Amino acid sequence: MNCKVIYHTTTGNTRKVAEAIAAAVGTVALPIENSPPADAADLLFIGDGFYAGTVHKEMKEFIKSLKGSSIKKAAVFSTFGGQDKANAVLKKLLGDQGIPVAPECFSCPGKAWWIFNRKHPTGQELSAAKDFALKLAKSQQLATLKETGVFP
Ligand SMILES: Cc1cc2nc3c(=O)[nH]c(=O)nc-3n(C[C@H](O)[C@H](O)[C@H](O)COP(=O)(O)O)c2cc1C
16 A cells, blocks of 8 residues: 655654654655655645644645645644644645545644643654554555455
């Protein structure tokens, strides 16, 4: 199964989550600035931090570029200072481009301005991110096998 993990980060928190997810599904996490256009994937994990009430503008542009791509399913993840709202924004942006989005998503606090959430993401949160990714990858793999007729 073709799994991709793409993220944006300003201060490094979302990269930690992205790398945990990538390790769980056996791929490499790519920052959006180094990512080739994600034109096809069975499952695309896509994540960002939350900045001034929204996701980063580079992420918004990247998601727009996904219109018309062959992404079978996207799953979102994020880190935040105090407002756990980035996943809803990511889901809406992806949905607006016609990309099917898994209802399941992952988020956790991320260290902000040296004082808030100082120890986040924690090891426990990163391990929860891995569990989230594995569970989704397994269910998407099953869906792909059913689609191709391998499983009835
Ligand atoms: C410029 C800036 C603006 C932020 N604005 C918000 C915000 O509006 N709400 C919030 O909950 N967290 C906010 N945060 C905290 C980040 O969402 C949090 O630290 C997140 O983990 C950052 O992800 P990153 O390390 O991957 O860039 C902000 C952080 C920065 C640097």
